[in-house]
Amino acid sequence: SARLTSSSLQTSVRQQLAHCTTMAPRGSRTTPALVGACTLAVGCKLLTDVSSSAFVLGPQHVLSHARPTNTLQQGKVAASFADATTSNLAGVSVGAMSALGVVVAASRVQARSRVAARVVKGAPSLLQVLEQKQLLSLAEGMKLLSQAESAGLNIQTVEQLGLLKFAEKNKLLSTVENLVTNPQTPILWGIGSLFLGVDALYLATQEQVDFFTWVLIGALGAPALVLAIGALVIFSLTSGTSKLRTFSRLETITTFTPDGTGNMFNVTEAFRDATLLQTLEDRGILSFIEENRLLTLAGSLVNKPLTLTQSLGVLSTLEGTRLLSGIESAAADNWGPFNISFAGLVLVPLALALLLLNPFGFGLPLALAIAAPGLLFIAVGIGVSAISPPLPNKQ
Numbered sequence: 001s002a003r004l005t006s007s008s009l010q011t012s013v014r015q016q017l018a019h020c021t022t023m024a025p026r027g028s029r030t031t032p033a034l035v036g037a038c039t040l041a042v043g044c045k046l047l048t049d050v051s052s053s054a055f056v057l058g059p060q061h062v063l064s065h066a067r068p069t070n071t072l073q074q075g076k077v078a079a080s081f082a083d084a085t086t087s088n089l090a091g092v093s094v095g096a097m098s099a100l101g102v103v104v105a106a107s108r109v110q111a112r113s114r115v116a117a118r119v120v121k122g123a124p125s126l127l128q129v130l131e132q133k134q135l136l137s138l139a140e141g142m143k144l145l146s147q148a149e150s151a152g153l154n155i156q157t158v159e160q161l162g163l164l165k166f167a168e169k170n171k172l173l174s175t176v177e178n179l180v181t182n183p184q185t186p187i188l189w190g191i192g193s194l195f196l197g198v199d200a201l202y203l204a205t206q207e208q209v210d211f212f213t214w215v216l217i218g219a220l221g222a223p224a225l226v227l228a229i230g231a232l233v234i235f236s237l238t239s240g241t242s243k244l245r246t247f248s249r250l251e252t253i254t255t256f257t258p259d260g261t262g263n264m265f266n267v268t269e270a271f272r273d274a275t276l277l278q279t280l281e282d283r284g285i286l287s288f289i290e291e292n293r294l295l296t297l298a299g300s301l302v303n304k305p306l307t308l309t310q311s312l313g314v315l316s317t318l319e320g321t322r323l324l325s326g327i328e329s330a331a332a333d334n335w336g337p338f339n340i341s342f343a344g345l346v347l348v349p350l351a352l353a354l355l356l357l358n359p360f361g362f363g364l365p366l367a368l369a370i371a372a373p374g375l376l377f378i379a380v381g382i383g384v385s386a387i388s389p390p391l392p393n394k395q
Contacts, residue, residue: 119181124243125275126177127324132241136315145306155305156296164286173277180234189231196224245325247332249274249389274389276328282390331388341381347374 119125130136139145158164167173179185200221203213248271255266280286289295298305309315318324330336351371354363 119178119273119275119278120183121273122243123181123183124241125247125277125325125328126180127276127328128244129181129238129241131319131322131325132244133237134319135237136319140310140313140315143310145310146304149304149306154299156293156299159290159293159295162290164290168281168284168286171281174275174281177275177277180237183238186231186235186238189227189234193224193227193231196220196227200224244322245329247273247275247329249332250334272389274332276324276331276387279331279387279389283387285387327384327387331384337381337385337388339381340384341378344374344377344379344381347371348378350374 124132197220200217203209203217203220206213209217251270251272253268253270255268274282302308330340333339347370351367351374354370355367357363359366
């Protein structure tokens with residue numbers, strides 16, 4: 001009692017697989033996994049068609065029947081339609097979860113050999129985007145920090161959950177920064193959303209849409225929706241932003257090339273962009289904070305530190321002065337820490353000289369007044385050097 005002949009069966013297989021192969025761009029590592037999942041779903045669908053035992057009939061089948069003439073028939077039709085709708089929604093949910101599982105599995109495989117993503121040349125860093133779009137003051141004005149603490153999310157929560165080490169190990173900060181600041185991300189995501197959405201729409205408009213077809217619709221439609229929303233959000237964040245401060249670092253690379261006359265060492269210099277978020281990952285600062293429980297210590301010393309930060313207007317001050325991007329630029333500069341500490345190296349000896357000479361009897365107050373900012377400059381320079389990009393071992 002099979003409904004499909006051998007030739008029509010082969011045609012159906014080719015058509016279904018042709019649409020499944022458009023789920024990921026060519027050359028992507030996730031393409032084999034996605035096509036494999038689609039092949040399994042298509043095989044289950046065709047097996048159901050051949051055996052004429054479909055799990056659920058689509059709403060078109062219900063609506064194609066003659067109009068019921070009594071209340072009992074109307075109730076049966078309504079119940080059948082409700083069951084079909086519930087099963088269709090279940091199929092879409094299963095498909096969406098399957099797509100999510102494939103993406104998570106592919107991400108875990110790639111995380112083993114993940115390298116730090118670099119910001120596209122000429123693009124601003126994520127900190128510069130936050131400052132130019134005034135997102136820090138927006139978060140402060142919406143009182144997001146105090147609301148988070150009221151909801152039970154304290155400053156030490158990320159430390160207790162191990163999120164700092166997790167983000168550092170998987171290079172999440174640099175990956176997010178690269179995706180957001182890359183001008184091609186909204187375009188590529190929009191194209192991917194268009195292709196997946198067209199495929200999902202094609203499957204949804206077929207004459208007979210059974211359970212496994214709804215699974216495919218969910219597997220295609222859910223990523224299409226996520227990509228479309230992500231493209232719009234990233235475009236709204238990065239539109240109108242530019243690279244106002246440089247964060248390039250000059251590096252020396254030594255190469256060894258043997259030739260006929262002897263061994264030769266070639267030394268070249270090249271500039272490499274190093275943002276503050278990338279440096280935090282490269283230097284292992286996030287793991288250091290989590291292992292030494294520094295956020296927990298801060299939470300124990302200050303009552304509700306997030307609310308205090310919000311009430312003092314720290315975020316809006318950092319945004320207005322653009323201090324974060326300034327520290328990022330100084331840390332990336334080869335001579336940035338020394339330039340900051342240079343003023344302190346001049347003021348501290350001058351303060352010592354005034355203390356020893358004691359002119360007009362005011363040597364001590366003058367020395368203290370000059371030594372305080374000098375020590376501050378030296379401390380800031382040391383702090384900036386601690387977050388400077390590590391020297392690469394490229395030989």
